[in-house]
Amino acid sequence: MEQLLASDALSDSGKIMLGGAVVGLIFGYCAQQSRFCLRSACIEFWGGQLGPKLAVWLAVFGTALLATQALLANGGLNPQDVRQLATVGSLSGAIVGGLLFGVGMILARGCASRLLVLSATGNARALIAGLVVTVAAQASLSGVLSPLREALNRLWVVGPSTRDMAQHLPDGTGLALGVGCVALAGALAWRNRVAVRTTATAAGVGLAVGLGWAFTAALSRVSFEPVTVGSVTFTGPSADTLMALIVRPDVVPSFGIGLVPGVFAGSLAATLVHREFRLQGFDAGTGTVRYLVGAVLMGFGGMAAGGCAVGAGVTGGSVLSLTAWVALLSMWIGAGAAGLLLERAEAIGRRETAQL
Template identity: 55%
Template sequence: MTDFLEQLGDDNLLILTGVIVGLLFGVAAQQSRFCLRAATIEFWHAHLGPKVAIWLLVFSTALVLTQLQFSLGTLSPDSIRQLTGTGSLSGAIVGGLMFGAGMILARGCASRLLVLSATGNMRALTTGLIVTIIAQAAYTGILSPLREWITAWWLISGNVRNLAFYLPNGAPFMVSLLLMAFSILITLRNRLSTKVIGYSVLTGCSIALGWLMTSWHASWSYEIVKIQSVTFTGPSADTLMAVITSPTLPLNFGTGLVPGVFLGSMLASLVTKEFQLEAFTADTGMIRYLIGAPLMGFGGMLAGGCAVGAGVTGGAVLSLTSWTALLFMWLGAGMTDRLIMRTQT
């Protein structure tokens, strides 16, 4: 098996890993209706409803399975960029607020827009493209000086980025089990169907699978392999720019992940006969999408990831900057939803 993988090559294996993880995420997220925006709206309306239950199931599953990998030694915190590299709390705070506001205005976070695009939703496709373009501008383009300036306000590095550093040995896994128990309680209270529960758990499993497969690859490869999992802001920007500027796609995890998610969601919607072309209408409007998309693109790049990349993937490894970004995404979403409600009354 090892000989076959070595012949396949690191680059081909990375893109194949991305496609596999992406397919699982795409199918499961589409069928579970996993969406941070919907969950935050329920939460800020003082209702721990089905959308909150789905989000908690996804997050707690990813957290438990990732922390289990740490406990078993198959994943090392020393090899994870979100725990060892320099991070920005100012970026997490400002970016989280911007991303949270943007996903309310655009009616979906970056991952949800990608999943919906594959089901025929042209609003999501258009909005997602704008998010991706602004993210690239914030990464290497005209908006990058502004992003770097905000990022530099409050930098942290070393063990302080790892929340496990502040907890006793074994506590992170126990906390993850408690959160799982709470999510099960909320799920039972909302009487979610077996189908939705199963696909929500599978969505969380895809996050842990990304960590597992890239960590396993790095353990035997002679090349330096980046250990990572599901995130969308950066990979979407990289994939789009590669399509525009290069005759071939770079072979890495991210450029396998994005088309994998799209294909998985499309297949799921076709099989269940949910695929349907949808466009902007007078009822849906367009202006709020055009405001929300840039906020998400810049905010996601500033925060170090989107609602999934920072919120779930980074949260699952107990990255302080990721948990901070997630908290401020919830706050930004709540304040924006309240502001919209006031303007409509």
């Protein structure tokens, strides 16, 4: 990354796009190999199990939190440059959007990032659901759903002084939380006999988030062009990438425009190297409508909440943004409620079938 920043062969806009692609490659490869998935972790947790999927999620979250807080502590990242801390945010959007996103990822069998990763493994269900997520996200950003999202987000707005949790916590709290999450993840991984490679690649996903923050912050300090400081997120960048492909003849370089294809390429590389590519489509037992409804809920919910399970939950959470932590908690609650209701509906359906 240092060589990329110092290179004169690329413009600053080219560097930001290439940096996003590199971070995406790392994220995609590690996410595919670790099977990182918030939905799976939620199902385990609300099912009363502290299992391997929860261990993987905690390893990702803890590593991202630890790496990002270390950057903030040593001056590698300035809180004033972080949008999730330095601008106003919506707690109403975080709560309602997070709940809807949590329900949606249960119905679609994966969050926005997981659908993108699965798309590269030959899963056509994930590809189609992911495309619907991006269309719904764009409609929520500037289309037919935008008035509803804007009205929701205006209900409870908080300023930067409230949004930055670090201002209200003792120094070092973020680092301590990161260490605690990593330690708990390690204990759960050991208890559930999670493979070392799985744990290591889960940590790689979290480090990719920290690398995104470090790269964009460093480039913003040396660039002659405005650079938005940020890291891994999917709802907005996926919509931007899709619109760039089908609407605009020219692509405006950005970190997100490089990130999305980078994640796909990283997941595809992991799938091919480990011979895990397998075509999967919809069938009679899949529930196509369920996928599509879930995708729409995620697209709208992610935009209202300020990000997806990774963008708000991990990336926003790693800088101790209040709205991100509220959105993440709401996603867990929404997923738990949806999982419980879906399980009961399926049990009733099985009983009715048995009685016929």
